[in-house]
Amino acid sequence: MQFTLLGTGPASPIPRIYCSCRTCADARVPPSRSRRSRSSALLTVRGKRILFDATPDVLVQLERVKTYAVDAVFFTHAHNDAAGGFFDLKDLLYRQKYPATLYVEQGTWQKISQDVPKAEIWFKVKFIKSGERLKVFGATITPFRVLHSAQAGFPTLGYRVGDALVYASDVRNVPKASEHFIQGVEHAVLDGCFWFSTHFPTHFTVDETIALANRLHVKNLYLTQISHNYPPYAEAQRIITAYIKKEGLTTNVQLAYDGLLIKLST
Numbered sequence: 590m591q592f593t594l595l596g597t598g599p600a601s602p603i604p605r606i607y608c609s610c611r612t613c614a615d616a617r618v619p620p621s622r623s624r625r626s627r628s629s630a631l632l633t634v635r636g637k638r639i640l641f642d643a644t645p646d647v648l649v650q651l652e653r654v655k656t657y658a659v660d661a662v663f664f665t666h667a668h669n670d671a672a673g674g675f676f677d678l679k680d681l682l683y684r685q686k687y688p689a690t691l692y693v694e695q696g697t698w699q700k701i702s703q704d705v706p707k708a709e710i711w712f713k714v715k716f717i718k719s720g721e722r723l724k725v726f727g728a729t730i731t732p733f734r735v736l737h738s739a740q741a742g743f744p745t746l747g748y749r750v751g752d753a754l755v756y757a758s759d760v761r762n763v764p765k766a767s768e769h770f771i772q773g774v775e776h777a778v779l780d781g782c783f784w785f786s787t788h789f790p791t792h793f794t795v796d797e798t799i800a801l802a803n804r805l806h807v808k809n810l811y812l813t814q815i816s817h818n819y820p821p822y823a824e825a826q827r828i829i830t831a832y833i834k835k836e837g838l839t840t841n842v843q844l845a846y847d848g849l850l851i852k853l854s855t
Contacts, residue, residue, distance in 0.1 A: 598625025781812030
């Protein structure tokens with residue numbers, strides 16, 4: 590199995606068209622790792638392709654990794670940056686000539702289906718619940734509750750893939766009842782949206798994410814959903830590495846980037 594981070598950015602991609610800050614300037618120089626599309630991921634298992642979130646960048650993201658079919662889709666939540674590319678998937682599904690299976694909470698489906706009439710034509714919809722273990726093409730995928738949205742009606746999930754990986758791209762808090770899904774995992778891709786000493790009500794800061802991962806004995810942490818207030822990639826990674834050393838933490842921390850590939854044991 591392998592897990593590819595298709596996008597690692599916030600709701601507004603980086604660079605921002607109106608901005609000339611250092612991070613946006615760095616992102617405009619290819620192949621900069623500061624350049625970020627909206628956060629999503631692709632799990633490949635036994636030749637099958639499982640998409641986590643369909644961002645407004647979804648077709649470009651799949652093109653970059655030369656993926657022209659999708660067999661299953663999981664959604665974290667229904668905000669536009671996670672689900673805004675759902676309608677665009679119909680073009681891909683039309684050409685692959687078979688529907689994908691959509692695994693989704695009922696509350697999330699209610700939001701998405703309002704915006705995409707007749708979406709069930711392109712998908713076989715299966716409703717899921719937090720804590721329910723699912724077998725998908727031989728992979729065990731377990732959704733678990735995280736808190737994210739400041740608005741009612743946007744329930745949010747993270748996902749555990751077997752015993753190897755956790756993916757939770759949009760998080761402001763992990764309930765105590767959900768911590769065991771992250772505990773001791775080898776790889777965790779978690780929301781580290783905002784830079785040190787920044788407060789925002791719907792996302793973690795980098796130090797909050799690192800503290801959570803270290804407390805739960807995560808071996809390798811990959812920070813995603815990286816916002817515009819981070820410094821350029823190389824500088825940010827140096828600062829994070831120095832912080833880990835200074836604090837004497839045991840979790841390895843990498844600032845994720847679009848296209849990062851994580852190989853998983855089966």
